[in-house]
Amino acid sequence: MNAAATHAVLSAHPRASLDEAERQTASIDRSGYVPPSFADGVIFAQSIDDVVLAMKLAHEHGAVIVPRGAGTGLAAGSSAQAGQIVLDMSRMDKILHIDPVEATALVQPGVINAAVNQAAGEHGLFYAPDPASTAICSIGGNIATNAGGMWCAKYGVTRESVLSLLVVLPDGQLLRTGRRTIKGVAGYDMNALMIGSEGTLGIVVEALLRLRPKPKHTATLVAYFPDEDTAAQAASAVIAQRLTPSVLELMCGKTLKAVDAALGTEHESRGGALLLAQTDGYGAQLEMQALRDAIAPLAGRIELAKDAQEAEALIEARRQAIPSMEKLGTASICDIGVPRNRLAEAFAGLHRIQDERGVSIFTIAHAADGNLHPIIVVPEDQSITTGAPKAALGDMFYLAQSLGGTLTGEHGIGRLKQDWMAEELGETSLDLQRRVRAVFDPQGILNPGKAI
Amino acid sequence: MNAAATHAVLSAHPRASLDEAERQTASIDRSGYVPPSFADGVIFAQSIDDVVLAMKLAHEHGAVIVPRGAGTGLAAGSSAQAGQIVLDMSRMDKILHIDPVEATALVQPGVINAAVNQAAGEHGLFYAPDPASTAICSIGGNIATNAGGMWCAKYGVTRESVLSLLVVLPDGQLLRTGRRTIKGVAGYDMNALMIGSEGTLGIVVEALLRLRPKPKHTATLVAYFPDEDTAAQAASAVIAQRLTPSVLELMCGKTLKAVDAALGTEHESRGGALLLAQTDGYGAQLEMQALRDAIAPLAGRIELAKDAQEAEALIEARRQAIPSMEKLGTASICDIGVPRNRLAEAFAGLHRIQDERGVSIFTIAHAADGNLHPIIVVPEDQSITTGAPKAALGDMFYLAQSLGGTLTGEHGIGRLKQDWMAEELGETSLDLQRRVRAVFDPQGILNPGKAI
Structure with missing residues (x-):
């Protein structure tokens, strides 16, 4: 059933590939999660029309689409498996326009974060959200996870730097969210709803970014x-x-x-x-x-x-820091947030978890935001999604919760952190969110099993 | 039918008033809009339980509830009429807790904006969103409209200063949005969805505000x-x-x-x-x-x-500025936003509208945000919601649109600006937003005819 649907889409789309190496690469991100199988195919979008066609076909056939940016996600949010098609956005990587007076950049989703900053820098501007992976992560992925970074301490996260989005909805319709002005309150904040939704509500095909004066x-x-x-x-x-x-x-x-x-x-x-x-x-x-x-x-x-x-x-x-750890083995990168004055307690708790679970934990933190990345490193041939590493990840969530914190500050839920969502959000919120999701995607064809 | 429903609720709620003067006061805000009739009654909430009971009764009987803060709205977002009940939140006006180390304030929705700032000031902190009406407007109303103000030029609007909300849903259930940490991406951004929703998705009964270091x-x-x-x-x-x-x-x-x-x-x-x-x-x-x-x-x-x-x-x-104009007559306060480098063009357009419509326009602007308040003042005995003033309001919207701008930067849509919503948002977005609204309020009992 799933295979029939995906193959109907893949055979009808001119940008589809069934190449085994491409399917494998497109099914894995940087989270360390290894899917049980690989996607049935990959569509390499080069234009908005390519994305619209992919979603119209998927909508018609009931095929599952997993959107993907640069594949640098740390929560398996763009991991894919058999019965699914990866929609790879990395080739839509142009900076369409920089307005140096208004301090905005109109970009395609596949553009690399650092490339935006380099182009902005030529006008005395910068783009504030700067994940450590700035050199390799894409703006579309940043939007999907509401990515943070070092400069967020002062300048806020991705949500505060995205003015407007052009989105392809699960049925192939185009939706514009937000506006070109700095402020605006006409209607609900559909822009913020889309940002951080991990590719479950629509596919970003254009983004108007707010740039800031370089200090x-x-x-x-x-x-x-x-x-x-x-x-x-x-x-x-x-x-x-x-x-x-x-x-x-x-x-x-x-x-x-x-x-x-x-x-x-x-x-x-x-x-x-x-x-x-x-x-x-x-x-x-x-x-x-x-x-x-x-x-x-x-x-x-x-x-x-x-x-x-x-x-x-x-x-x-x-x-x-993270690439350095990745040289030591497979890394599971946790992403808890705590109130800023409880950082020392968080570290004490992490020491306890390290001792009790017998895992090796390396920690870096965006200290001004109370956002910690405790990173569990295991030998290459060991799994990070089962056994002690998985248990330690759960411990970290309960630690954050006990300090009034959260499961994820900036990496997202993806597939890896599903188990603790109900406890963090509560059933009332989760139920509302599922129904909001169904407004956008009644068929459940967009990145199922991820985020909420 | 409506009257039967509202009276069933009013007779069952211990905080309800049928007093004519109170009904009249509670039906009007500062927009200049005069409703055709007044609300059937007013419930003066003093606790979360009062709000839960009001919504449970309304849900049971299908009665319409119009939430109201300090009544300083400028878009008739909390105006009410016969067949409706006003839920007045102004008596829930306590600052529950200030955490000086974490720089947060937990407040009830009826607290006045300036009171939060005064309390924060004692700890070397301030609350950034500062509408001109800071001395008389409430935090709940600020959240309902995603209010801005002068300091937003640097510190962002209400959305950037609200970490978490406790909300009573239209069926009386409690929902918590956001989190206590500065950053967090677990699930959709329900906090941002609630902020600026003009009392159509739920009733805020507690807010955790982010304070900032006083410069x-x-x-x-x-x-x-x-x-x-x-x-x-x-x-x-x-x-x-x-x-x-x-x-x-x-x-x-x-x-x-x-x-x-x-x-x-x-x-x-x-x-x-x-x-x-x-x-x-x-x-x-x-x-x-x-x-x-x-x-x-x-x-x-x-x-x-x-x-x-x-x-x-x-x-x-x-x-x-606005109180000074209000001494000259009835003021209709427009709230357009334009890209910041098109301010001069906006002023030229406003001059044209003034001449063509024969109305008197006073303009103040948050210039760093491109947010203009052109204010039409008419003699006390004339209407601002019909004739030339209404036509001029429409002209201003089309002016903003022609410059790549928006109908409202920070005051909201309320009842006054309904006519231009479809043109600003487009049918695809408006339809999605209506369906999101129905997820929260399938009966349509919360502030109907406002916002979207």
């Missing part, structure tokens, strides 16, 4: 602490001092060791945990001085970046 | 220009120079005259239009110098506020 000045500091609990206390002190850093990142000692091994740096010799902070704007230096004063009583060594190059090297060390 | 320093400037077109060009120059003022307000010459008459100030003698700008943060003075440089070629007189008192007087003049 005139920045100041960057790295501080080393005896351990991560102390670093977490220092991060809370920054918030309590009413400072607004543009970056406030924490890396645990084990992460420093992994980064040192991968990049040849020497962070671990300087302390058991690191805090990377950046301030920006006309008062960047003054605010950094205040930040330094706030953390000094807790810190060991503190280093200010002398120039942009040194600052970039520090930022890059943070960006390379 | 260490501010700098405030007022500049006078020969006319509003030049002031608009200056505002666009500020944006083009990549500055990020926390306030950038424009007032036209007629508005200055009205403010002078009401407050005894002398703005009009100094220029034909005014720009009020504030910068904040550790670099406030430096950024203000850059802002001054950007506008100087276009400005006449420029004055820097010498101290906080002078700055507050300037801000207050802007806040008093």
Whole structure:
């Protein structure tokens, strides 16, 4: 039944591929989840018409479509299996227009995050949401997960930087959400509803992004602490001092060791945990001085970046944290959020889980947002979605919950975190959300089994 | 039928009033719209249980409920008439808890916006969305309209400052949206869906607000220009120079005259239009110098506020703009948004409309957001919802549309702007939104005829 439907679509679409290698690649993301089988085919969209045709055919035949951007998702949100078709958006990767006066960029969904930033930079602008994977992740995927990043500490997440979307609905109709203006309240916030919906409500084919003025000045500091609990206390002190850093990142000692091994740096010799902070704007230096004063009583060594190059090297060390761990084995990247003043408690809890489950946990955190990425690394040949790693993932959720937090700050639910959704949202909310989903996709053909 | 239903609810609810004066007051907001009749009764909620009971009774009997905050709406979003019951939330006005470390406030919906800011201020914090009506508008109403204000130029609108809501659904069930953490992406963004929904999806009974660090320093400037077109060009120059003022307000010459008459100030003698700008943060003075440089070629007189008192007087003049006009007659307050670099074109269009329709238009604008409030003032005894004022309102929408803009930046659709919704959103979007509404309120008992 499913196979008949998918093959009817694949045989009718001019951009479809049945190539085995392509089917396999398109069925897996960076979450470590290995699907039990691979998608029946891949449609490589090159235009809005390609997407409309794919959805019209799927709608007609009742075939399941799994949308996919750059495949860098960390929650198996775009993983696919037999009986499904992957709709690959990575070839729709153009920046269509940058309006330097209005500070907006109109882009296709497959464009790489860093490419938007590079193009914006030529006009003295930047695009704020900057996942660590900026060099390889796509804007469409960022929108699907409401992605965050380092600069979100000051500038908000993807939702705050997307003005309008052009979306292909599950029946092939086109929907425009949001507006071209900064503010607007006509009707419900369909734009926000689409952002973070993990490809379950429609397929983004164009996005109007809000760019921001590149800060005139920045100041960057790295501080080393005896351990991560102390670093977490220092991060809370920054918030309590009413400072607004543009970056406030924490890396645990084990992460420093992994980064040192991968990049040849020497962070671990300087302390058991690191805090990377950046301030920006006309008062960047003054605010950094205040930040330094706030953390000094807790810190060991503190280093200010002398120039942009040194600052970039520090930022890059943070960006390379996950790739560095991936060199040690298969990584399961957790993404819990807690209130910002409970970071130290979160670290204490993670130590407990590490000991009790006998797993190896590396932790990095967007400290100003209370968003932690505890990363479980297992040998290449072991599964991360069963046994102790899975149990530890559950423990982390209950830890976050006990601290008033959430299962996922910025990576999404995908397939990996389904088990804890009802407990986080409650049945009333989940039931409403399922019915909202059915308004958009009554047949259930768009990315079933993901998100809610 | 309607009357039977409403009376069944009113007779069963211990907080119901049938008092004629109360029914009349509760049926009208500040939009100038006069309903053809008044609500059958008013329920003055004092607790969550009161709201749950009201909705359970309404659900059982099929009675229409119109939620109401402080009644300061400008789009007749909480206007009511015969066959309807007003659910007045103004007595649920407590600040339940402020967490000074986490920088959050848990409040009831009836609390006045300025009261939140005052309480936050004691901890070095502030609540960013600040409608001009801050002294009289409630947080519940702010949430219903996704209200903006002056500081939104830098800090975003209500949506960016509400972390979580407790909502009573149309059938009396309780729903919690959002989360206590800064970031979170589990499930659809039900929080954003609720914000700006004008009381059509549920009734907010508790809100967890995000507070922000009160800026260490501010700098405030007022500049006078020969006319509003030049002031608009200056505002666009500020944006083009990549500055990020926390306030950038424009007032036209007629508005200055009205403010002078009401407050005894002398703005009009100094220029034909005014720009009020504030910068904040550790670099406030430096950024203000850059802002001054950007506008100087276009400005006449420029004055820097010498101290906080002078700055507050300037801000207050802007806040008093609408009350000053209301002394001249009945005001119809339009709320269009345009891309920020098209402000001057918007003013040219408003001049045309004024001439063609023979109406008197006063304009103030949140210039950094491209959000204009052209205000039509007619003598007390004339209607603003028919004839030339209504036609002018339509003209303004088409003007905004022709510039790539929107019908409403921050006041909402309410009853007043229904006529242009389909043209702004398109049938596909409107149809989806109606079906989303039906998921929450299948009976259509919550604020029918408003918003979408």
